[in-house]
Amino acid sequence: xxxxxxxxxxxxxxxxxxxxxxxxxxxxxxxxxxxxxxxxxxxxxxxxxxxxxxxxxxxxxxxxxxxxxxxxxxxxxxxxxxxxxxxxxxxxxxxxxxxxxxxxxxxxxxxxxxxxxxxxxxxxxxxxxxxxxxxxxxxxxxxxxxxxxxxxxxxxxxxxxxxxxxxxxxxxxxxxxxxxxxxxxxxxxxxxxxxxxxxxxxxxxxxxxxxxxxxxxxxxxxxxxxxxxxxxxxxxxxxxxxxxxxxxxxxxxxxxxxxxxxxxxxxxxxxxxxxxxxxxxxxxxxxxxxxxxxxxxxxxxxxxxxxxxxxxxxxxxxxxxxxxxxxxxxxxxxxxxxxxxxxxxxxxxxxxxxxxxxxxxxxxxxxxxxxxxxxxxxxxxxxxxxxxxxxxxxxxxxxxxxxxxxxxxxxxxxxxxxxxxxxxxxxxxxxxxxxxxxxxxxxxxxxxxxxxxxxxxxxxxx
Numbered sequence: 001x002x003x004x005x006x007x008x009x010x011x012x013x014x015x016x017x018x019x020x021x022x023x024x025x026x027x028x029x030x031x032x033x034x035x036x037x038x039x040x041x042x043x044x045x046x047x048x049x050x051x052x053x054x055x056x057x058x059x060x061x062x063x064x065x066x067x068x069x070x071x072x073x074x075x076x077x078x079x080x081x082x083x084x085x086x087x088x089x090x091x092x093x094x095x096x097x098x099x100x101x102x103x104x105x106x107x108x109x110x111x112x113x114x115x116x117x118x119x120x121x122x123x124x125x126x127x128x129x130x131x132x133x134x135x136x137x138x139x140x141x142x143x144x145x146x147x148x149x150x151x152x153x154x155x156x157x158x159x160x161x162x163x164x165x166x167x168x169x170x171x172x173x174x175x176x177x178x179x180x181x182x183x184x185x186x187x188x189x190x191x192x193x194x195x196x197x198x199x200x201x202x203x204x205x206x207x208x209x210x211x212x213x214x215x216x217x218x219x220x221x222x223x224x225x226x227x228x229x230x231x232x233x234x235x236x237x238x239x240x241x242x243x244x245x246x247x248x249x250x251x252x253x254x255x256x257x258x259x260x261x262x263x264x265x266x267x268x269x270x271x272x273x274x275x276x277x278x279x280x281x282x283x284x285x286x287x288x289x290x291x292x293x294x295x296x297x298x299x300x301x302x303x304x305x306x307x308x309x310x311x312x313x314x315x316x317x318x319x320x321x322x323x324x325x326x327x328x329x330x331x332x333x334x335x336x337x338x339x340x341x342x343x344x345x346x347x348x349x350x351x352x353x354x355x356x357x358x359x360x361x362x363x364x365x366x367x368x369x370x371x372x373x374x375x376x377x378x379x380x381x382x383x384x385x386x387x388x389x390x391x392x393x394x395x396x397x398x399x400x401x402x403x404x405x406x407x408x409x410x411x412x413x414x415x416x417x418x419x420x421x422x423x424x425x426x427x428x429x430x431x432x433x434x435x436x437x438x439x440x441x442x443x444x445x446x447x448x449x450x451x452x453x454x455x456x457x458x459x460x461x462x
Contacts, residue, residue, distance in 0.1 A: 002254065003343035006209055006280045009336070012354065016415050018042065018339070019210065031203075031213050038415055039335075041364035041396065043217075046335055047196055049361055050219050053244055054327075060191040061221070062181065066173025068198060069154065069164050077303035078172050078296065080149060080165075083267060087121045087143040088204055094135040099204045100143045103130050114264035118143050148201045150214075166200035171326065173197070174222045175296045179308055188313055189322060190233060192223040196331065208281060210332045217331035222292075224310070224322035230291050233325045234271065241275060241287055241327055245334075249359040250341050254278045255286075268295035277337050286337055288328045294321040338362060342416060348448070356416030357446055365417040366462060368398040370408050372424040372434075382423040385440070385455065395462055409443065418445050421458065 003009050013019040018039035022032030035043055055061045075081050089100040100121035104113045107128055116124060121143035131138050150166040167173070174193045181193060196219045203214050210216075225233050238257070246252055260272040268290075275287040298321055301308040312318035342356040360366070369389070371382035379401060389397045398417065400408050405422065412420050420443040426435030435441065435452050442461055443450045453461060 003340045004280060008343060009339050010209055012343070012414065013039065013339070031207065032215065033210050033213065038364040042338070042362060043331070043335055045362045045364070046338065047219065047331065049248065050329065051194070051196070054221060055194045058192065060187070061194055062185060062187070062191070064174055064177060064193050064195045065197065066170070066177060066195060068167050070167060070172065070176070072162070072164055073303055074172050074176055075149065075165055077299040079267060080168055084149060084168060085145040085147045086204060087118050088146040089122060089125065089143050090141040091132040091135060091137060092139040092141060093137040094132060096132060096134045097204055098133070100125060102205055104128065110264070111261055114261055118145065146204060148203065150200045150202050168201050169199050170195050170197045170218045170220050171222060172296070174220070175300055178297060179306060182310065189310065190223060190225040190229070192221050194221045208279070210336050211279065211284060213332065219329040219331050221327045223325040223327070225325060227320065227323050230323050230325060234289065234291055237325055237327050238273060238289055241289065245275065248338070248362060250277070250337060254341065256283065266290065268292050279340065286330065286333055290326045290328070292324040292326050294323050296324065297321045353410055353413055355413040355445060358416040360418045363416045363418050364396065365398045365415060366395040367419045367421055368400055368412045368417050370405060370420055370422050371401050372405055372422055374401055377428060378423055378425070381427060385423065393459060413445055416445070419443065419462065
């Protein structure tokens with residue numbers, strides 16, 4: 001079953017090179033994380049599966065990679081400069097700062113907190129006896145709005161430079177390129193623009209490993225539709241996304257769909273649902289689907305002075321601003337979810353093995369080549385096979401000869417390698433009891449079943 005504690009995943013991730021604390025040799029930087037060799041492979045595979053599913057397999061979808069730094073007017077038009085804020089409260093005793101709404105949500109739930117106004121946050125914290133997580137005192141200041149965008153300056157001299165922001169979302173890069181896409185690709189409605197990229201939010205209380213961080217990666221789609229057809233496309237996308245997560249191994253029993261209440265909706269949305277995952281600390285947002293209407297395009301048309309209307313290909317006199325359905329995936333949250341879901345502890349005889357049961361399409365390593373021992377002739381044969389695989393296939397192939405064969409099996413289990421290939425003395429034709437010459441043993445990660453196959457037919461099993 002999945003990991004019951006986030007500590008299990010944090011420990012495994014550092015021990016096996018999935019995710020490291022950021023700036024570790026300097027004592028770290030609060031809630032920053034670096035993806036190690038295996039984490040990088042896992043992340044790339046998640047993104048590759050997403051792109052393959054939602055871009056390459058959709059004839060009406062195209063990709064984009066927009067800049068992080070954008071004209072500051074973009075964020076004025078989108079509403080981020082004035083509206084992108086969280087309620088900040090200070091503890092009068094220890095002077096630590098927290099998001100008041102998140103403290104309340106932990107006790108009362110999202111729906112109950114969504115209806116609160118900012119001036120109600122402090123009285124509610126006191127009424128509910130919610131203490132400071134740091135010093136356990138109940139001495140809260142009044143809540144204040146805190147804008148989440150990171151500011152920087154573009155120019156040689158900071159005082160003379162232009163104020164710019166690190167983007168808090170990737171969506172606006174798609175909207176400001178809408179006209180470019182219309183002019184160059186002349187797409188027919190409905191059509192979508194997909195993007196994977198970094199975003200930055202100066203979160204007050206990040207935490208729970210990579211679940212909420214100040215630097216994160218999004219996988220987003222803006223799907224443009226004719227006004228009046230939003231409901232149909234909304235339902236289609238909801239099913240497609242659910243099927244993507246469950247198809248890659250997330251149990252349906254660990255997912256739920258939660259629709260936002262009217263008071264919880266963003267200013268641009270007429271309907272939003274979250275797909276939530278049951279994390280060790282409780283239910284949390286994994287994916288969001290929103291009906292953004294024509295808010296973004298109309299705002300950018302107003303602030304830029306550019307005509308962003310779509311012209312109907314069959315009726316040139318019919319011009320309008322399309323409405324937008326937005327499927328928004330958290331890349332890092334998706335990776336964390338796949339890690340949690342894959343984590344398994346199993347009893348094998350008198351031993352307990354930890355095995356990461358990734359879907360084979362996500363596993364960082366496809367197969368491992370393991371010589372039975374450090375005998376030179378076994379190593380030479382194993383390296384020969386390893387070289388052949390990495391040059392003749394696209395498989396990611398590990399080569400491991402450190403430790404006993406049992407320990408190496410356990411190590412590969414713990415990083416989620418679906419298959420291990422063992423080269424023994426039978427392979428060399430020196431021991432018929434181990435197997436016939438030019439055959440190898442394939443060991444399955446999940447079933448522990450071992451089969452003997454000729455080297456010439458090895459690739460057929462992957």
